[in-house]
Amino acid sequence: MHPKSEPRLSVAYGSTDARVLDPTNAVVVDGVNARPTIYSSAVLLVSKSVDFDDTFDRIEKAAKGFGWRAIAEDERExxxxxxxxxRRVRLGVRPGKASQAPDAWTVLQYLxxxxxxxxxxxxxxxxxxxAPHNQPDPHNQPDPHNQPDPHNQPDPHNQPDPHNQADAGTGYDPLGTGGRQPVAFVGARPHRRSDQELGDRTRPVVAILDTGCGHHPWLDFVQRDVRLGDHQVGWGSEVPNSEVDGDQVGRLDGLIDPVAGHGTFIAGLVHQACxxxxxxxxxxxxxDGPVTETDWITALAQIAELVRLYRDGDPRGRRIDVLSLSISYYHETPADELFDGTLYDILADLSANGTVVVCxxxxxxxxxxxxxxAFAPWTDGQGPVPVRQGExxxxxxxxxxxNGTDAIFSNAGPWVRAHEVGAGVVSTFPVAFNGGYQPAQLTEFMGRRRSSLDPDDFSSGFGLWSGTSFAAPLMAGRIAQHIFGNGAPGSTEDDVKRAWAALEELTSLRR
Incomplete structure (x- = not known):
């Protein structure tokens, strides 16, 4: 019998469970050229595509050689x-033994x-x-040992005053220069036609897996509790909701958390485009932002199952025309022969069933x-996975x-196949957000309050932000709009053709 632990929510990036892989002093195996990544230090993942018992036995044997034990965690229901x-295998110190802290990379390399x-x-x-552009990403630090700890985001109290500073660098980070800040939106709300106005036309469906969607008058139609049978997709009320309360981590200073409002902002961009x-x-x-791979993969697998059930005619299924993903990681060995394909298999299944995945x-x-x-087709043909026929x-x-130029912060390369505005974009914010910063100047004159701009009072319901996090949903909305104008949903083959027509119009991708 395998020792087991109780199912639990995965520990996220801000905890001591996370570690930066530093290839300069990590365990080395001939022929394996590793690059930096962030990973759960005491967890290995075993794909459902292989026999778990046999794989666990190998992991357990390898761990024992270092004085560690392997614990097979139960799957969440x-x-x-x-x-x-x-399925997760957690490493721990064996009872009665003293050893270095368990390290999943060491066990993986031994195997x-x-x-x-x-x-x-x-x-x-x-x-x-x-991927909003207002936090440093530690994946690409040259040597994490000589850098500030990436697990603890810089304290805004120790930063230059954002009210009066001009950014001498990229021009996006500080409040007031392209990072997250409030704005006043004075235009008209996007016109969403009623079901009666649409008549027989079927609305396209865009799905978002992110921080959720907070309250905003533009977004009262957003469906926030689509389930797979009796099961919640993603996180429920047991996990704090950053779209309801913007200050839940860090010091008791009232400052809005790093990605609070992210999902609401994304939903607003989709709504503006379609x-x-x-x-x-x-x-x-x-x-606090980062999430462990297990939770993300489980949610994606649930979404893929919803789409498959729809294609099979099961009433529990849901049609999804476009899935927008604004989250990413860097793999340490993407050139490996056994580069892990679990994530790609899920996304490929969605694609084969007519869902466009936008990242x-x-x-x-x-x-x-x-x-x-980077699972997208590379222009030089050197991508880690081939595009399967019919997907x-x-x-x-x-x-x-x-102005249409590439944002200086944006990643680039043969794997980036589309571009959309993602810097200085305006979208929806939870209307209840009002953070701990105060106006730099506040006074009264003739009975009226006067102040400078409050950099984190989002009571207007709108903000400005920058990042590829926002280019992706804007593109997702444009794809949905193109699909909507090109006929009604039909068979999988017909929906794939409609989606391809949108991609050829809006991106560099070609059949």
Missing amino acids: CAVDLRFGV RAEGLENVRGVSLEHVLVP PDADIYSWRIVPP GAGNDATSRPAFPA LPIVSVGALNP
């Missing part, structure tokens, strides 16, 4: 019957040294990061492939400035 997914077959279906549990679209919003990103390319101004965006491709989206 919502994941047991899914076709795709992973590789014994033969590549030993690691088929086994991988690190990566930590994924949303006002008549239905939007499903699921929550998988915690208030933000990332904000590190690097050509290093960020996943899942839609992954759409990777880089960010443009308002």
Whole structure:
């Protein structure tokens, strides 16, 4: 019998469970060229595509050699019957032993040294990061030992005053220069036609897996609790909701959390690009931002199952025309023969069933492939996976400035196949957000209050933000709008053709 632990929510990036892989001092195996990544230090993932018991026995044997034990965690109930997914194996110190803290990379490399077959279906549990351009990303630091700890985001109290500083660097980060800040929107609300106005026309469906969607008068139609049977997709009320309360992590200073409002902002962009679209919003990103791979993969597998059930005519299924993903990670060994395909298998299944998967390319101004965006077909043909016949491709989206130039922060390379405005865009924000910053100047004159701009009072319901996080949903909305104008939903083959017509119009992708 395998020792087991109780199912639980995965520990996210801000905890001591996360570690930066530093290739300069990590365990090395001949022929394996690793690059930096962030991973759960004491967790290995075993894909459902391989025999779990046999794989666990190999992991347990390898761990024992270091004085560690392996604990097979039970799957969460919502994941047991899914076709795709992973199961976690947690490493710990053996009772009565003293050893170094367990390290999943060390065990994985030991298995590789014994033969590549030993690691088929086994991988690190990566930590994924949303992609607004207002937080540094530690994946690409040259040497994490000589850098500030990436697990603890810089304290805004120690930053230059954002009210009076001009950014001498990229021009996007500080409040007031392209980072997250309030704005007043004075235009008309996008016109969403009623069901009566649409008549027999069927609304396109755009799904978002992110921080959720908060309250905003534009977004009262968003469906926030689409389930797979009796199971919640993503996180429920047991996990704090950053779209309801913007300050839940860090010091007791009232400052809005790093990605609070992210999902609401994204939903607003989809609505602006395709006002008549239905939007499903699921929550998988915690208030402090990063999320572990297991939780993300489980939610994606649930979404793939909803689409499959729809194609099979099952009333529990849901049609999804476009899935927008604004979260990514860097894989440490993407050139490996056994590069983990669990995530790609899920996305490929969605694509084969007529769903266009749109991914933000990332904000590190690097050509290093960020996943899942880098699953898109590469222009040089050197991508890690081939596009399967009859499937839609992954759409990777880089960010443009308002003037149409590439945003300086946007990732680039042969794997980035589309571009959309993602810098200085305006969209919806939860109307209840009013953070701990105060106006730099506040006074009264003739009975009226006067002040400078309050940099984190979003009571207007709108904000300005920058990132490939926002280029992706804007592209997703444009694709949905094109699909909407090109006929009604039909067979899988017909829907794939309609989607391809949109991609050929809006991206560099070609059949």
